[in-house]
Amino acid sequence: MATTAPPADADPPECPVCLSPFDATSAVPRVLPCGHSLCGPCIGALPPASAAAAGSSLRCPLCCQCVPFSRALGPSSLPKNLALLALLPSSPPSPSHTITATAPAPLPLPLHASHxxxxxxxxxxxxxxxxxxxxxxxxxxxxxxxxxxxxxxxxxxxxxxxxxxxxxxxxxxxxxxxxxxxxxxxxxxxxxxxxxxxxxxxxxxxxxxxxxxxxxxxxxxxxxxxxxxxxxxxxxxxxxxxxERHPRSFSQLLEEEMVAQIGFVVMEACEVIMRLHGEGLALGCLGLDCFCLDSFGHCLLDFSRVLALCRGVRAGVSSYSIGALIAPEVVAVLGDTLRMKNHDFDGFFGCSSDIWSLGCLLVSLLTRDERLVAGWNSEGSYDDWEKKVGTRLNASLLGTQLEPLAAIIVSCLSYDPKGRPEIADVWKCVRGLLMKSGDVTLAPDDDFAVQKSFRCLLLGELSSMFAESSAVESDGKAQLSRGAEDSSSNQDDVSNGGCRNDRALDLSGIDDPESAGMFKSATLIAHRDCVTGLAIGGGFLFSSSYDKTINVWSLQDFSHVQCLKGHEHKITTIVVVDNENHSLCISGDSGSGIFVWRIDSTLKEEPLNKWYEHNDWLYRGVICLAVSGTGYLYSGSRDKSIKAWSLEDYSLRCTMTGHKSTVSCLAVASGILYSGSWDGTIRSWWLTDHTPLSVLEDDIAGSIAPVLSISTEANFVVSSYENGYFKIWKNDVLVKSEKLQNGAIYAVKLSGKWFYSGGWDKIIKIQELLEDESEVELRDVASITCDTIITSILSWDERLIVGQFNRDIKVYYKAQ
Incomplete structure (x- = not known):
């Protein structure tokens, strides 16, 4: 029956044994097989009904009936009384269970990412x-x-x-x-x-x-x-x-007098550029701030500073003002508007342009004069500038161990790119001078440059971004701004959200998952109690409920078509058989009744057939149903068994036993029937002869919890548990086990690569299953916050259909 909110001044429901108020954490109401509800601690403390059955029974203190109870599994093996939990006051929230008392903030995820x-x-x-x-x-x-x-x-x-x-x-x-x-x-x-x-x-x-x-x-x-x-x-x-960022840059080396240390840094700078060319990447321009030193004094190239420098150059800022070292042939291309527009750079760039920039950088380091190399394209001829640089460089290195290096550095500044040496030659020269050895066997391969085509970072797309705003000039000098150092911290602005009832169903243009648009929801209201199942077949959506009815909805506009009545007990599960011969809707109830309804244009209100399982009244009740392509209907019950029924004459063909508690969920895939139980295990059975195949269980101590839902896809089996965990099995091997929600997960659905889950936390999570040769991962893709507990989930035609505890059915979809 439907649950209504109690008066504000009403006393909360309490355990009839210890008289403690029920709550969702320490005193969870559990339903005994006799129908009475006690808190978990009281159930665990009750004495056995008899010495002979000390580990498998207890006597209800209210009706004195002997009821089955597994001491090994504990109170968690019994179902929660959701009706009593719904009556618990929601304010003030319990500190240990805040998530059930307040509307939880949604995970920061969108619905179905298209990227x-x-x-x-x-x-x-x-x-x-x-x-x-x-x-x-x-x-x-x-x-x-x-x-x-x-x-x-x-x-x-x-x-x-x-x-x-x-x-x-x-x-x-x-x-x-x-x-x-x-x-x-x-x-x-x-x-x-x-x-x-x-x-x-x-x-x-x-x-x-x-x-x-x-x-x-x-x-x-x-x-x-x-x-x-x-x-x-x-x-x-x-x-x-x-x-990565290191605060110490090359500019600080200008203040140091240690020529040997600068020599080692020069050698490492050559190695960096050679490795970049080995990657097929040319920089196009360099500056002293593009290199930095780590805590050990080793030279590193900072891509971020290179790109920032390139953006300044592309924005038209004077290279002199920002310290950009650009080869003459690169400057000529940058000034050719037509060539830049057509991206016609073939044959103009290679490693020789970076050799020129590196040569200028080495001159700046060794002469400790940044302005010397920056004025090559100002007044005067290039030859005069080259001679001036050579004179200053020789004077700076005179009498040092790097004196022979001046000649090869000057040759790097040749106007003709073909007249410049290879960077490996510069590296060998520096190493030979510092190591006092002619052994250059450790020199990098200097033949790789001719084997690769180069892409120039200066002329790339990342360097052309923010072209208009990069040119920030103040008093004739451009500034490359840097943020303040660790002065304040960011606070995430996480806004709470909830489901929206949007009854205007404009479904046009939502079939394309890549189409841009907004996400909307619609609410289908017809049931008077908790929705227990959803199924699609014959062009209709079927929903079952504890109100003993099945509602039929049109898939065209989700309008209500019909209400099927006939069950005398709460309907717990529903499936649809949709094939060429006929379409059937099959429902099971808590009184062990199984009803078969024909799906056609008439949708007759009377069932095509109905029968009841024959079992003890204490264990009666069909909990789950599944249908195979071999013509069998499978039912899981509270009597711990699975029964196979023929869809031809509806006769019982086989009873499968093995579970130690209620069979809570069934799924069929690849010729195998999977069954989950409150005993915490998943068993697999051959569909051909209904013999047991294997038992899927987690060997980790303390990981046993009732299985609440199973979904299969290809060679994957996904299961959810009462303790908020989910597990993924691939080819019957456990590949992932993780806590997904704080409360029980009542519904999971694996559809292709999309994994949907929802339950006690009132949050629907949508994740993408990613598989490679070594591991299986789940990427968060979507999150939806609902107003109540999620009991069933169905994915159909880019729509997400959700059954809820408060009798509503939500349809989430993308509208243009």
């Missing part, structure tokens, strides 16, 4: 929202700095407080977050989905470039600052590229 295709490529590049590295509110075009707000595990392995640089990635307005007027009240976009949406909004070239930088930084570990991945502020775009 799953990007996940395989960027799975380990999306930083969690908890990282929250942004410590300031910089101008969108500027390089920001901050630190990680939480520890990051695999694959990043970064400690909380690690300094990072953040480079904005330009996204179109509204990308990564739907407009406020389009956000449904029952869900909130997730961090991961918003990041993937922003990545998907990039051009193909920008996406390729971003993925390439992340991958290259991982391969060039300890040569470049690691690009951890991308992150987005929970409040607004842009997308940020987050990378």
């Amino acid at each position: 799953s295709r990007l996940l395989s490529r960027f799975r380990h590049a999306v930083l969690p929202e908890s990282a929250s590295p942004l410590r300031s509110a910089p101008t969108p075009a500027c390089l920001a700095s901050g630190s990680l707000d939480s520890d990051l595990g695999a694959p990043w392995f970064c400690a909380r407080g690690s300094p990072v640089s953040l480079l904005p990635i330009e996204t179109r307005p509204g990308e990564g977050r739907p407009p406020a007027e389009q956000e449904a009240e029952f869900y909130r976009p997730s961090h991961a989905a918003r990041v993937l949406a922003a990545i998907g909004a990039l051009s193909d070239a920008a996406m390729e470039e971003l993925a390439g930088l992340i991958a290259s930084s991982a391969r060039l570990a300890r040569r470049v600052c690691r690009v951890y991945g991308v992150w987005m502020d929970p409040d607004a775009p842009p997308l940020w590229m987050v990378s």
Whole structure:
């Protein structure tokens, strides 16, 4: 019967034994087989009915009946009294069970993300929202700095407080977050989905470039600052590229007098550029701030600072003012508007352009004069500038162990790209001078450059972003802004949401899962008590309920078609047989009745057939049903057995036993019947001869809990439990076990790669099942907050249909 809220001044229901008020944690009302409800601690303390059955029975203190009870499984093996729990006061909330007393905030997830295709490529590049590295509110075009707000595990392995640089990635307005007027009240976009949406909004070239930088930084570990991945502020775009940051830059070396130390740094800078060229990547421009030194004094290239410098150059800022070292041939291309518009760069760039920039950087380090190399394209000829640089460089290195290095560095500044040496030659020269040895067997391969085509970072899509706002000039000098250092922390703005009743069902244009639009919900109201099952067949939606009726709904507009009556007890389960010969709706009730209804245009109110299982009245009740393609109907009951019925003459063909408690759920897949029970196990049976196949159980101590729901797809079996856990079995091998919700999970559905779950927590979680050769993962995709307990879930035609404890049926869908 329907549950109504008690008066505000009414006493809460209490246990008839200890007189303690029932609650949802320590004194959960459990239903004994005789029908009386006691709290869990009292049930566990009751003496056995007899010495002979000390471990398998007890005597009800109210009616004195001897009832079965497994001491090994404990009170948790008995069902909760949901009607009594619904009468519990919701205010003030219990500190230990706040989630059931208040409307829970939805997980930060959207409904059905359409960017799953990007996940395989960027799975380990999306930083969690908890990282929250942004410590300031910089101008969108500027390089920001901050630190990680939480520890990051695999694959990043970064400690909380690690300094990072953040480079904005330009996204179109509204990308990564739907407009406020389009956000449904029952869900909130997730961090991961918003990041993937922003990545998907990039051009193909920008996406390729971003993925390439992340991958290259991982391969060039300890040569470049690691690009951890991308992150987005929970409040607004842009997308940020987050990378490792070291505060000590090359500019600080200008103040040091140790030529030997600068020589080792020069050698490492050469190695960095060689490794980049080995990746097929040319920079196009360099600056002293593009390199930094780690805590051990080793040289690293910072991709974030390189891109920030490139954006300044592309925005038209004077290279002299921002310290950008750009080869003459690159400057010529940048000045050719037609060539830049057509992206006609073939044959103009290669590793020689970076050799020129590196040569200028080495001159700045060795002469300690940044302005010397910055004026090559000012007044005077290039030859005069080259001679001036050579003279200064020779004077600076005179009498030092690096004196012979001057000649090869000057040759790096040759106007003709073909006249410049290879970077490997510079490396060999520096190493030979520092090591006092002619052995260069450790030199990198200097023939790789001719084997690869190069992509230039300066001319890429990431460098052309924020072109208008990058040119920030003040008093003739451009500034590359940096965020304040760790001055404040971000607070996540998590807004609560709940299901919205939207009865206007505009279903046009929702069949395309990739189509843009808003998410809506509709409420189907006809039942007078808890919805216990949903099924689709013959062009109709069928719903069963404790009110002893089956309601039929049109799948065209979800209008109510008919109410089927006939059951004398609460309907607990429903299935549909939909084949070429006939379509049948089959329902089971708590009085062991099984009713068969024909599905046709007439939808007759009288059942086609009905019968009752023959079992003891204490154990009567059909809990679950399943149908196989071999012409059998399977019923699971409180008598711990599974019965196989022929759909031809509705006769009992077989009884399968093995479970030690109520059979709570059934599922059929790939010629196998799976059965779940309150004894915490899942058993599999051959459909051909109904013989037992195997038992799926978790060997971990303390992990036994009643199985409440099973769903199958291909070679996967997913099960949910009363303790909030779910388990995934692949080929009958447990591959994942994880706590998903705080309360019982009454309904799970695996449809393709989508995994739906809901239960006591009043939250529907939608996740994507990801499978590779070594592991199975679940990625959060959607979350919906409901007003009441979820009892059944059905996915059909891009719609999510949900049965609820408060008698409502919710339909969630995407409308344009």
